[in-house]
Amino acid sequence: MPEIDPAGSATPREVGVALIGYGTVGQGVAALLADHHDQWVATLGLDVRLRHVVVRDAGAPRDVPAPAGSLTTDAAAAVADPAVQVVIEVAGMVDEGRHLLADALRAGKHVVTANKALLSAHGEELTGLAQEHGVNLLFEAAVAGGVPIVRGLRDLVRVDHVHTVEGILNGSCNYILTAMSEGTDYETVAARAQELGYLEADPTADVSGADSLRKLRLLASMAFGGPVREEDIDCTGIDRITAADILALKAAPGGPREVRLLGRAQLVEPGGQAYTAVVEPVAVPQDHWATGILGSTNAVTLGADHVGALTFSGPGAGRYETASAVLTDLVDVLLGTVPTASPLGDRALRNARDEVTGRWYVRSSDALSDQLEPLLERTHLTGPLSGLTRVVARDELAPWLDDPESCVIGWEPAAHDLDPEEAAR
């Protein structure tokens, strides 16, 4: 690994940083870097300089001014600058980002990124390059914002066998679902979330589950040590859930349930190669860990053979929350405290999506109602066209999953739940 001088020395050593992207998170990173500059000179012996701030429009108004002379629109030149040893990317570009970061890694520069879309699409390629060139590619901020789940998982897989990853990975969806739980309908809550800045102008990636899917893909790949790709994950969003569904589930037989958008990946058997991975709304009972996760909070539970279940929760987004995660990675790079071994892994895995079974709450459109009846164990959960299925393969629900007039919600426990006795040593 290129030496950055981890020890505090009499003359602080200069480290050049290029920051690509200067929106909410980028400005947070710049503010925190300025804030920590003197402390890091004193404690780490490192004089960290923000040399380039790459933007699309150098004239746009911003809350946090960039260091004098640092603003540029030439990303390639910023990355190529020999005085730059670390590239921080928070711009969210997929194709352009791929080439920029690949160039940075090939030039022997460390990369810290918050770009889940880029990593989800090209993670193995980029981590492979990082390994080849002996540099770090770190992405704590790409999953669950300020929650240190990437490093938690990285530490855990070294000493334990992780068989389950389950998480609330999108704060906007959780904000909407917990607000709907108080009786407001989807459209009203979504509009309010957009006003408050919790939801993007185009909220499709959030409410369709695509954003959660990308994060689950990264966590599952780290957990199981091999590629779990986007297309390997079945995904249902929250945009078809109505206030009536939520209220029906709060009054469900067997006790009230709250709806959470969960990403869940599990090994089908302990230590095995076959896994299942699903993102979908799930009606969790009151004693489920996810019930207590409210508003825009993110939370992830890791299930492992030795340690049982570990849960991490905290802010999933926000300027300083996400910037703080970027800085945690940056400090690891500066101290040289992360091995460059690929965190995504290259173990062969088998996607067992056809083995996903469970029970689901289904509210059906008129068109599909006749087909629903034979699958149901309990009918009339909200009205004549809804109910709870018996244990079925998720595949059998394809007609309702595909139908925009129907709504399908998981019923805990779903998919493969490892027998705790079997999972324990």
Added chain:
Amino acid sequence: MPEIDPAGSATPREVGVALIGYGTVGQGVAALLADHHDQWVATLGLDVRLRHVVVRDAGAPRDVPAPAGSLTTDAAAAVADPAVQVVIEVAGMVDEGRHLLADALRAGKHVVTANKALLSAHGEELTGLAQEHGVNLLFEAAVAGGVPIVRGLRDLVRVDHVHTVEGILNGSCNYILTAMSEGTDYETVAARAQELGYLEADPTADVSGADSLRKLRLLASMAFGGPVREEDIDCTGIDRITAADILALKAAPGGPREVRLLGRAQLVEPGGQAYTAVVEPVAVPQDHWATGILGSTNAVTLGADHVGALTFSGPGAGRYETASAVLTDLVDVLLGTVPTASPLGDRALRNARDEVTGRWYVRSSDALSDQLEPLLERTHLTGPLSGLTRVVARDELAPWLDDPESCVIGWEPAAHDLDPEEAAR
């Protein structure tokens, strides 16, 4: 730092380990070390050998056999063996442990320990020695068993200002309190907890709060960067709480409350030097994070300026759970990925115990009942001798805190709660 060869090499490099203590956790460590041996040869290029297992009685029966020829009663010789580079201490001895580990550190050996009592008593001395001799002293397993809170806090203080540590730090007490919440009285639950092995033969350290206090002392010292010592923490246990208190609080005006034994340390003002630190049972409302922490689970919330609140939860004890935390530290030592800077810090702090104010539930003995009335805001919470205080200094409750016939329980929010607006940037 002494070189242990972090890179995978063609010929695996031998690393000698001495394990002091071979009870529940020690046997777990030995089992996991054996389990991971081949994986670590392959992935880390390190051939980790358990050379000595130090016990008091070599003939005692054990579930996990120690490696042939490794059992010894001579701790000093095991530590002094030049083939030993890492000492793992899980014996729980305070005075003897202090000298053994000091010798190990002086000899340039890394130390991994689960011994909270030893660290609480001599933490600064030992971390100072580690720093002086350029080796690691790691103690993930000493606080909250399998929950990676020590490393979470270590990472966070580098990039953020941590102003609050709040945790459920003793699984036995939480087991007792959550079982009492279902209506069983203290004695019955405590007896059951002892039978199940959740409670030590002498449960005083657990139920008096002393065990939680030691862990809070370590976390608070890390969080605030200076010594918060045992005597700086006010402490009340759970042994005076009756089923009637629990039930009264479940029926409290303003909504049901659950009792949790919380350790809480806070800076009185952001970035300041004055702090308060208290371990006491607290009646938390339903939307408090601690309400959902059931049974022997441990959980810690860190409050910080940039990241807001981060919560870590998981198993607080158990053979493989705790051993897994020991192994996480061992891997960090082997990879050389932890700086040797003192995690306890030497910043000057001021204990502001006389500034702890709040509201408390008090059930008074007859003897003190006359004095109680003027402090109460609401009376008759369980009976004529109980109630909820107005905002008072904790000091004013000294007569009831000292009286074995009275019971005092915190009422959320207590102590200094930083204004979230003020704490935010």
